[in-house]
Amino acid sequence: MTASVGREMKDRYRLAFRLYPYARSQDQDAATPVRHPVIVMGGGPVGIAMALDLGLRGVPVLVLDDHEGVGQGSRAICFSKRTLEICDRWGCGEALLEKGVVWNVGKVFHDDRQVFEFNLLPEEGHRFPAFINLPQPFFEKTLVERVRQAQAEGAPIEIRGRNRVTAVEARDDGVTLDVDTPDGPYRLQADWLIGCDGAGSPLRGMMGLDFEGRVFEDSFLIADIRMDGDFPTERWFWFEPWFRSGASTLLHKQPDGIWRVDFQIGWEVDRVKELKEENIRARLDAMLPGVTYEIVWSSIYTFQCRRMKKFRHGRVIFAGDSAHQVSPFGARGANSGIQDVDNLGWKLASVIRGEAPDALIDSYDDERRHAADENILKSTRSTDFISPKSRISHVFRNAVLDLAERHAFARPLVNSGRLSVPCTYDGLPLNGEDALPGGPARTRPGSPCPDAPLAGETLLRRLGGGFTLLCIDAEAPEVEGVERIALTSTDDPTGALSDRYLGAASGAVYLIRPDQHVAARWARATARDIEAALARACGRT
Amino acid sequence: MPLNTVANIPDPDGFYAELIAAHEGLSDDESVALNARLILLLANHIGDRSVLREALAEARRRDG
Numbered sequence: 059m060t061a062s063v064g065r066e067m068k069d070r071y072r073l074a075f076r077l078y079p080y081a082r083s084q085d086q087d088a089a090t091p092v093r094h095p096v097i098v099m100g101g102g103p104v105g106i107a108m109a110l111d112l113g114l115r116g117v118p119v120l121v122l123d124d125h126e127g128v129g130q131g132s133r134a135i136c137f138s139k140r141t142l143e144i145c146d147r148w149g150c151g152e153a154l155l156e157k158g159v160v161w162n163v164g165k166v167f168h169d170d171r172q173v174f175e176f177n178l179l180p181e182e183g184h185r186f187p188a189f190i191n192l193p194q195p196f197f198e199k200t201l202v203e204r205v206r207q208a209q210a211e212g213a214p215i216e217i218r219g220r221n222r223v224t225a226v227e228a229r230d231d232g233v234t235l236d237v238d239t240p241d242g243p244y245r246l247q248a249d250w251l252i253g254c255d256g257a258g259s260p261l262r263g264m265m266g267l268d269f270e271g272r273v274f275e276d277s278f279l280i281a282d283i284r285m286d287g288d289f290p291t292e293r294w295f296w297f298e299p300w301f302r303s304g305a306s307t308l309l310h311k312q313p314d315g316i317w318r319v320d321f322q323i324g325w326e327v328d329r330v331k332e333l334k335e336e337n338i339r340a341r342l343d344a345m346l347p348g349v350t351y352e353i354v355w356s357s358i359y360t361f362q363c364r365r366m367k368k369f370r371h372g373r374v375i376f377a378g379d380s381a382h383q384v385s386p387f388g389a390r391g392a393n394s395g396i397q398d399v400d401n402l403g404w405k406l407a408s409v410i411r412g413e414a415p416d417a418l419i420d421s422y423d424d425e426r427r428h429a430a431d432e433n434i435l436k437s438t439r440s441t442d443f444i445s446p447k448s449r450i451s452h453v454f455r456n457a458v459l460d461l462a463e464r465h466a467f468a469r470p471l472v473n474s475g476r477l478s479v480p481c482t483y484d485g486l487p488l489n490g491e492d493a494l495p496g497g498p499a500r501t502r503p504g505s506p507c508p509d510a511p512l513a514g515e516t517l518l519r520r521l522g523g524g525f526t527l528l529c530i531d532a533e534a535p536e537v538e539g540v541e542r543i544a545l546t547s548t549d550d551p552t553g554a555l556s557d558r559y560l561g562a563a564s565g566a567v568y569l570i571r572p573d574q575h576v577a578a579r580w581a582r583a584t585a586r587d588i589e590a591a592l593a594r595a596c597g598r599t
Numbered sequence: 600m601p602l603n604t605v606a607n608i609p610d611p612d613g614f615y616a617e618l619i620a621a622h623e624g625l626s627d628d629e630s631v632a633l634n635a636r637l638i639l640l641l642a643n644h645i646g647d648r649s650v651l652r653e654a655l656a657e658a659r660r661r662d663g
């Protein structure tokens with residue numbers, strides 16, 4: 059009998075949006091397993107972004123997720139400028155910006171005193187702000203909506219809900235997957251499998267792979283509340299707050315009158331008790347005397363910083379939380395996952411099309427492990443400052459806070475989270491020459507390109523999805539496979555382009571990768587220079 | 600020269616992590632002793648008595 063077996067698949071979490079209900083696929087009736095060029099395991103923010111990047115490049119991609127949409131619970135709320143820039147390349151940066159709350163100012167308090175105040179992006183001339191706050195389900199929904207639009211325009215993307223990967227067999231030339239569905243199991247083949255199945259990654263487990271690092275012995279109670287309090291749109295962080303609702307407390311605004319409150323409540327806590335509404339309210343009431351509010355969502359989290367030793371295992375590649383996990387201080391989780399996608403998409407597409415050797419995928423492993431180490435280091439330091447693990451560390455932390463109130467020197471030492479900025483791939487193999495004497499450090503090879511206003515445009519919008527040769531007050535020859543953009547000082551109304559790309563040089567030629575990182579730069583470049591840098595950036599040398 | 604209270608340490612987070620790491624595994628008493636040695640080393644490096652006096656006064660300020 060071939061009729062539906064009507065199996066029940068239990069959800070592990072409740073849905074905020076049901077976006078890809080289960081539908082039987084022809085593949086389930088195939089006599090032999092159907093082979094796909096790329097299968098993405100997991101439809102969280104990273105998996106959906108991966109599909110979007112590949113699909114927009116014309117690479118057929120299938121996403122398997124074991125739920126039918128986006129989970130509830132807000133988890134990530136801070137999305138960085140770099141994430142918005144990448145999403146803008148995919149065509150949904152503006153939609154996110156419109157829905158999100160823009161903030162720039164952060165205030166740090168100790169007890170009842172303001173220690174200092176910071177502004178994230180005093181620099182003008184960027185299309186996107188340093189951060190927006192938006193609950194993760196909305197971020198994910200916006201990505202899925204963009205997938206739907208791209209599909210309508212012919213992008214070869216497919217998302218299959220309630221398709222749970224239960225086993226994999228990886229070989230040198232591909233992967234076989236066992237998939238469970240409400241209609242029973244079936245089998246698939248993939249040339250490439252990308253594991254975007256989250257921090258608990260079942261895929262890692264199936265392949266017996268490591269995930270090592272540090273557990274932080276502290277818990278955090280998170281409550282999203284709706285209130286009409288007159289707090290400004292700023293990030294407020296208290297160390298040892300006067301209201302004593304936690305060892306530290308964070309208050310942050312989300313859209314629609316919702317606020318995120320995050321209390322540090324210690325390691326050995328009774329979760330069930332702490333999550334009782336009356337107990338959450340006791341903490342909130344102490345913090346917000348006389349304010350009425352509604353608790354929209356709450357949860358208790360503990361944090362870890364860890365990563366896999368390698369992100370690439372032959373034809374299986376890991377991205378996002380499955381590959382690396384950080385503490386949330388600094389908003390480096392989803393934001394770094396989106397950068398993984400940005401890094402992997404063009405490389406995998408080039409290899410699949412036969413334009414670059416398989417070794418190019420190894421550079422994903424090099425570059426994104428480098429980035430993960432930077433993110434783990436920064437978020438570990440923040441966590442150590444916020445949650446000092448020895449008496450002496452606590453003494454120093456409070457000494458810094460005491461001094462910071464009066465003395466500028468102590469303020470850079472206050473660490474309530476170093477917010478996510480993209481990593482520069484210093485010293486890694488894809489980087490070419492830095493032959494621009496006097497060129498700014500921020501645009502050296504390996505750096506993500508900073509945005510800059512052009513007449514009626516911004517620079518990053520001009521960069522396409524491929525390699526670009528950016529010539530500023532300089533000539534350069536045509537090179538096959540590279541789009542050339544020639545700008546002069548008349549295109550630079552504010553001088554930002556010159557500041558960020560020329561520095562003391564009078565002209566420059568930049569070779570820019572598809573992920574908008576600088577591959578090489580010169581004061582003057584011959585076709586051979588450019589071809590050599592291009593070959594290197596494509597893993598051909 | 601007056602006491603410099605403008606930020607003067609490159610890579611402040613890296614410095615702070617090294618400072619805390621120097622105390623790793625020490626008892627509270629051992630940490631206090633380490634701090635004392637550290638202060639004496641740095642004080643000698645500074646040398647200037649008026650700067651040291653100013654720093655002592657600033658550090659004392661919190662405890663009234």
Ligand SMILES: Cc1cc2nc3c(=O)[nH]c(=O)nc-3n(C[C@H](O)[C@H](O)[C@H](O)COP(=O)(O)OP(=O)(O)OC[C@H]3O[C@@H](n4cnc5c(N)ncnc54)[C@H](O)[C@@H]3O)c2cc1C
Binds near residue numbers: 103104136386391392
């Ligand atoms: C409290 C908190 C606050 C945070 N704040 C921020 C922030 O402000 N900014 C930020 O950038 N990050 C933040 N993060 C981190 C962010 O939430 C994660 O980094 C992000 O969700 C990772 O995305 P992902 O797609 O890699 O994994 P996930 O979101 O975990 O998605 C994995 C997906 O894989 C699916 N899956 C699992 N197993 C299978 C299987 N066997 N078969 C098929 N599908 C499967 C799951 O159902 C899920 O849909 C925060 C995290 C927490 C906990």
